[in-house]
Amino acid sequence: MASTVVLITGVGLGNALARAYLSRPNHVVIGSVRDSKGPTAQELNKLPTAAGSRLVLVSIENTSTTDAKKAAQDIEAAGLDHIDIVISNTAISHPPAPLEAVDTELFVEAFRVNAISSVLLFQAVTGLLTKSSAPKWISVSSRPGSIAQPAEFYWYIGPYGMSKAAQNWFTSTINTVVTSLTAFAIHPGFVQTDMGNEAARLGGLEKPPTTAEDSAANIIKAIDAATRETTAGKFIDVETGEVIEWTSHPAEIMAPWFQNQSCVPFADSSVPCTLGNLASYSIDVRNANDVAAGLAFAKKQNIRLVIKNSGHDFNGRSTGKGALSLWTHNLKSMEVIPAYKASYYRGPAIKIGAGVQGGEAAAFASAHGYRWWTLAA
Numbered sequence: 001m002a003s004t005v006v007l008i009t010g011v012g013l014g015n016a017l018a019r020a021y022l023s024r025p026n027h028v029v030i031g032s033v034r035d036s037k038g039p040t041a042q043e044l045n046k047l048p049t050a051a052g053s054r055l056v057l058v059s060i061e062n063t064s065t066t067d068a069k070k071a072a073q074d075i076e077a078a079g080l081d082h083i084d085i086v087i088s089n090t091a092i093s094h095p096p097a098p099l100e101a102v103d104t105e106l107f108v109e110a111f112r113v114n115a116i117s118s119v120l121l122f123q124a125v126t127g128l129l130t131k132s133s134a135p136k137w138i139s140v141s142s143r144p145g146s147i148a149q150p151a152e153f154y155w156y157i158g159p160y161g162m163s164k165a166a167q168n169w170f171t172s173t174i175n176t177v178v179t180s181l182t183a184f185a186i187h188p189g190f191v192q193t194d195m196g197n198e199a200a201r202l203g204g205l206e207k208p209p210t211t212a213e214d215s216a217a218n219i220i221k222a223i224d225a226a227t228r229e230t231t232a233g234k235f236i237d238v239e240t241g242e243v244i245e246w247t248s249h250p251a252e253i254m255a256p257w258f259q260n261q262s263c264v265p266f267a268d269s270s271v272p273c274t275l276g277n278l279a280s281y282s283i284d285v286r287n288a289n290d291v292a293a294g295l296a297f298a299k300k301q302n303i304r305l306v307i308k309n310s311g312h313d314f315n316g317r318s319t320g321k322g323a324l325s326l327w328t329h330n331l332k333s334m335e336v337i338p339a340y341k342a343s344y345y346r347g348p349a350i351k352i353g354a355g356v357q358g359g360e361a362a363a364f365a366s367a368h369g370y371r372w373w374t375l376a377a
Contacts, residue, residue, distance in 0.1 A: 088139050137175075
C-alpha cells in the first residue's frame with residue numbers, strides 16, 4: 001500500500017500533529033526542526049510509529065531564505081518523490097503592545113516567520129506537491145488574520161494579526177491559481193502550546209482550554225474530509241466547523257463613512273455602538289430560491305433591498321439603513337460557454353455566479369485555456 005506523505009512545520013502543535021499521523025499505518029511524516037541532530041530531533045525520533053509509518057526530519061530555520069529549498073532536496077534524497085499534505089504551522093507572536101507604540105521591527109520579524117516562510121516552503125515543495133494525486137495545503141492561521149471580524153484586543157497584537165492576514169492572502173491565492181491543489185486555512189482554537197500558554201497567562205487564565213492533542217485531532221479530521229469542492233479556499237475554525245470570512249461579511253461594506261463610523265473596534269469603549277447605515281437583515285444567498293424568498297420578504301415588509309458580494313463599494317450602494325441585504329458572496333458557479341452569441345460579441349465566454357470575484361474568474365479562464373477579457377454592454 002502506498003504511503004501518505006505529510007510535511008509538517010513548527011513545534012508545539014506540529015509535534016502533536018506528527019505524533020497523530022505517525023500513529024496511522026502507512027504514513028511518512030516529514031518534520032521540520034532547526035537542527036535535525038539536536039535535542040528536539042532526538043525526542044521526535046523516539047515517537048512510536050504504526051506499521052509502515054516512519055519519520056523523516058529536515059532542517060528548516062524559518063527566517064532562512066534557503067533552508068526550505070535544501071529541505072526539499074533532502075526529502076528527495078530520502079527516497080520520497082511526492083508530498084500529499086503540507087501543514088504550514090510555523091508561527092511567532094510577540095508580547096502585546098499598542099499599535100501606536102509597537103516597534104516596527106517586530107512586524108518585519110512576524111512577516112518573515114508567519115507569512116514569508118509559507119511562501120518559501122511552497123516554492124520549495126510545489127514540485128513534489130504536484131506529483132500527488134490529491135495534494136492539500138493547510139495554513140495554520142488564527143482568527144486575528146481575518147479582517148471581517150475585528151476585536152479590540154487586535155490593537156495590541158498588530159505584528160501577529162497583520163502577518164496572519166498576509167498568510168491568509170497567500171493561502172487564498174494559491175488555491176485560486178493552482179487548481180489541482182486543495183488549499184485552505186484553519187484556526188486551531190486556543191491551544192496549550194508555548195505561545196497559547198503565554199497568551200492565556202497574559203489574559204489572566206491558567207491555560208488555554210484545548211490541548212495540542214485535541215487540536216491535532218480536529219485538524220486531521222478537517223484535512224481528511226477536505227475536497228476541492230467543499231473546502232478549498234476557506235478559512236475554518238476546526239473546533240466549531242465555522243467557516244470564518246477572510247474579509248467579506250454579510251453586512252460589512254468596507255466603507256466607514258457610509259457605515260456612519262459605527263462600532264469602530266479601536267474606538268474608546270465609551271463610544272456608542274449602533275447599527276448606523278448597515279443593513280438590518282441579511283440572507284446568505286445560495287440559490288435562486290433564497291433570492292425569491294428575500295424579494296418576497298422585502299415586498300411584504302416594505303423595506304429597502306440591497307445586493308452585495310464583497311461589499312467593496314465606496315459609494316455605499318451595497319448597504320442601506322434598515323434594509324434587507326442579499327449577500328451573494330457564496331454564489332461561486334462558473335461555466336464555459338464555447339460559442340456565446342450576442343449583438344456585440346460571438347465566441348467563447350464564461351458564465352459566472354454573482355459571488356465570483358475577478359481573480360477567481362481569471363484563474364478559471366486560464367485553467368480552461370482562455371485569457372480573461374471583460375466588455376461593458
